[in-house]
Amino acid sequence: MADKRTTRSGGFARLWNxxxxxxxTFQILTALVVVYFFWTIFQNTVANMERRGISTGLGxxxxxxxxxxxxxxxxxxxxxxxGRTFWVGLLNTLLVSGLGIVLATIVGFIVGIGxxxxxxxxxxxxxxxxxxxRNIPLLLQIFFWYFAVLRNLPGPRQSMEIGEMFFLxxxxxxxxxxxxxxxMGVVWGVLVLALIGAVLLYRWARxxxxxxxxxxxxxxxGIAMVIGLPLVVFLAMGSPMDWDVPELRGFNxxxxxxxxxxxxxxxxxxxxxxxxxIAEIVRSGIQAVSHGQTEASAALGLKRGTxxxxxxxxxxxxxIIPPLTxxxxxxxxxxxxxxxxxxxxxxxVFMGTTLNxxxxxxxxxxxxxxxxxxxxxxISFLMNIYNKAAxxxxx
Amino acid sequence: xxxxxxxxxxxxQVASKAVKGEAIIKVIDMHKWYEQFHVLRGLNLEVSKxxxxxxxxxxxxxxxxxxxxxxxxxEHQRGQIIVDGIELTDDLRxxxxxxxxxxxxxxxxxLFPHLTVLENCCLAPIWVRKTPRKEAEQIAMxxxxxVKIPDQAKKYPGQLSGGQQQRVAIARSLCMNPKIMLFDxxxxxxxxxMIKEVLDVMIELAxxxxxxxxxxxxxxxxxxxxxxxxxxxxxxxxxxxxxxxxFGNPREARTRQFLxxxxxx
Numbered sequence: 001m002a003d004k005r006t007t008r009s010g011g012f013a014r015l016w017n018x019x020x021x022x023x024x025t026f027q028i029l030t031a032l033v034v035v036y037f038f039w040t041i042f043q044n045t046v047a048n049m050e051r052r053g054i055s056t057g058l059g060x061x062x063x064x065x066x067x068x069x070x071x072x073x074x075x076x077x078x079x080x081x082x083g084r085t086f087w088v089g090l091l092n093t094l095l096v097s098g099l100g101i102v103l104a105t106i107v108g109f110i111v112g113i114g115x116x117x118x119x120x121x122x123x124x125x126x127x128x129x130x131x132x133x134r135n136i137p138l139l140l141q142i143f144f145w146y147f148a149v150l151r152n153l154p155g156p157r158q159s160m161e162i163g164e165m166f167f168l169x170x171x172x173x174x175x176x177x178x179x180x181x182x183x184m185g186v187v188w189g190v191l192v193l194a195l196i197g198a199v200l201l202y203r204w205a206r207x208x209x210x211x212x213x214x215x216x217x218x219x220x221x222g223i224a225m226v227i228g229l230p231l232v233v234f235l236a237m238g239s240p241m242d243w244d245v246p247e248l249r250g251f252n253x254x255x256x257x258x259x260x261x262x263x264x265x266x267x268x269x270x271x272x273x274x275x276x277x278i279a280e281i282v283r284s285g286i287q288a289v290s291h292g293q294t295e296a297s298a299a300l301g302l303k304r305g306t307x308x309x310x311x312x313x314x315x316x317x318x319x320i321i322p323p324l325t326x327x328x329x330x331x332x333x334x335x336x337x338x339x340x341x342x343x344x345x346x347x348x349v350f351m352g353t354t355l356n357x358x359x360x361x362x363x364x365x366x367x368x369x370x371x372x373x374x375x376x377x378x379i380s381f382l383m384n385i386y387n388k389a390a391x392x393x394x395x
Numbered sequence: 396x397x398x399x400x401x402x403x404x405x406x407x408q409v410a411s412k413a414v415k416g417e418a419i420i421k422v423i424d425m426h427k428w429y430e431q432f433h434v435l436r437g438l439n440l441e442v443s444k445x446x447x448x449x450x451x452x453x454x455x456x457x458x459x460x461x462x463x464x465x466x467x468x469x470e471h472q473r474g475q476i477i478v479d480g481i482e483l484t485d486d487l488r489x490x491x492x493x494x495x496x497x498x499x500x501x502x503x504x505x506l507f508p509h510l511t512v513l514e515n516c517c518l519a520p521i522w523v524r525k526t527p528r529k530e531a532e533q534i535a536m537x538x539x540x541x542v543k544i545p546d547q548a549k550k551y552p553g554q555l556s557g558g559q560q561q562r563v564a565i566a567r568s569l570c571m572n573p574k575i576m577l578f579d580x581x582x583x584x585x586x587x588x589m590i591k592e593v594l595d596v597m598i599e600l601a602x603x604x605x606x607x608x609x610x611x612x613x614x615x616x617x618x619x620x621x622x623x624x625x626x627x628x629x630x631x632x633x634x635x636x637x638x639x640x641x642f643g644n645p646r647e648a649r650t651r652q653f654l655x656x657x658x659x660x
Binding site (some may be wrong): 182299300303318 | 498
């Protein structure tokens with residue numbers, strides 16, 4: 001019976017039942033469909049643009065933009081080119097992402113370790129933080145911070161202030177801007193020297209530990225050196241730094257540095273939202289290290305802090321890093337929600353205003369996607385290097 | 396079980412090194428509760444310097460909990476534990492001092508997987524005893540030679556067999572130069588063919604005069620090296636005695652029942 005069946009299903013059927021042949025056929029079919037799909041889109045767009053008389057190419061980047069941007073890290077005005085708006089947007093995106101990553105990491109680690117605290121209040125507060133901010137959509141949180149909190153602050157005349165230096169109102173956070181005077185170069189020089197000195201001190205302390213067993217608080221002394229020495233020189237030179245303190249003139253403040261409420265809201269929302277996820281990652285990472293490790297360290301007489309630093313955290317990091325990388329990527333990409341409250345990030349000024357004015361959809365979308373891809377791959381690449389260094393060696 | 400017993404029989408009985416009258420561990424009417432559950436019910440024990448004690452008993456009898464109280468991995472709620480003249484209380488400094496003097500070997504080795512064998516051995520001497528790294532490494536190599544794996548010093552624990560890992564764990568404890576060694580079922584997680592290499596190291600350690608408290612089911616080991624065998628059940632010390640009497644002529648019915656179960660199968 002079985003023999004008969006095999007012989008009957010010869011030729012095409014036998015070929016079709018070969019797993020390799022079948023897999024190849026499906027792969028080729030899929031590839032053809034995908035290529036056809038993108039080809040159609042491309043043809044369609046090109047045809048549409050020709051009909052509307054829009055030229056393709058990157059020439060539009062050198063045309064004047066004609067619109068202003070509320071916040072820019074580099075000099076910018078509306079007479080400058082679309083190429084310049086691209087850079088303004090990109091730097092704003094990098095600024096909010098960079099600050100967000102740093103702040104979210106700090107808050108996330110504190111809350112994550114807090115959830116493991118034996119103190120009931122600390123662990124409960126941490127749990128409430130995580131469960132609240134992780135479960136509300138990010139866009140909603142951005143709106144909350146922007147419309148409900150920062151835009152509802154008092155006007156410039158009723159600003160909240162600290163020591164007539166810092167002012168917070170519905171137009172933003174005003175900080176004094178440093179104005180270096182003659183002699184500040186010396187202070188910077190001393191700072192660099194102190195940094196080099198601290199590194200040398202750290203190396204010396206390690207060598208001495210290895211040679212004599214004597215331990216030296218190199219990190220603490222180093223930090224004191226880096227902060228203290230330039231400070232002493234700074235004061236000795238008669239404080240060669242002036243502050244441009246913001247001042248109320250008419251209806252608004254002049255001078256100083258302004259952090260616009262759009263940036264504040266976006267940064268707060270991104271930080272808090274991502275920190276909630278990072279907290280859970282940190283907690284699970286620490287809990288993934290078996291209790292036996294803590295017991296073995298205790299039995300050897302290692303102190304709690306030393307155990308955490310030399311035994312627990314290094315092992316927790318290998319569990320923490322991969323999902324932490326995902327969170328960094330999420331934060332960077334989520335920063336494009338800036339468009340909802342008008343923070344001038346890349347998506348807002350380039351893919352929004354610039355695209356609307358020029359109609360160069362294909363080029364602009366492609367450039368923007370490429371930029372995000374580059375940022376994300378760079379973050380992944382850096383984190384992977386770190387991950388490799390922290391990975392466990394087995395076999 | 397009998398086969399293994401014979402494997403480690405050859406050195407008939409390791410000569411006792413116990414110094415009578417010099418108690419290095421004193422446990423006086425010690426009680427412990429887990430919430431409502433009364434785990435240890437009034438234990439009394441005096442261990443002389445250099446004495447080797449084997450603690451056995453059915454699972455759940457509290458024997459592991461008992462030796463874990465001796466270096467305060469577990470807290471006791473009533474009674475006294477005095478180790479090397481220092482009483483274990485909430486005083487962190489006392490706990491630190493005692494943990495420096497008491498080494499412990501765990502059932503699951505608990506080596507630090509992110510450090511090499513050598514780094515595992517050097518970590519505590521460097522950070523607790525403030526030994527210079529070079530010196531700590533020399534000491535570590537000495538003990539790694541004693542447990543017969545100096546050639547694995549640069550490897551990571553994950554690259555070693557269970558028996559090798561347990562020997563590293565023993566060397567790691569010895570690097571702190573402890574006065575007392577606690578063993579918490581050191582061979583229970585090992586494949587049968589690796590048990591012998593670990594027991595050999597422990598026998599050698601017993602010969603050197605180390606004070607040892609060992610929770611184990613290796614009755615052959617107990618017969619060879621123990622000065623005293625203690626049988627625990629339901630949180631109490633039911634019976635104790637020199638191995639000859641303990642195995643040859645157990646007094647309590649519970650002991651007889653336990654010995655029958657583990658020796659005859």
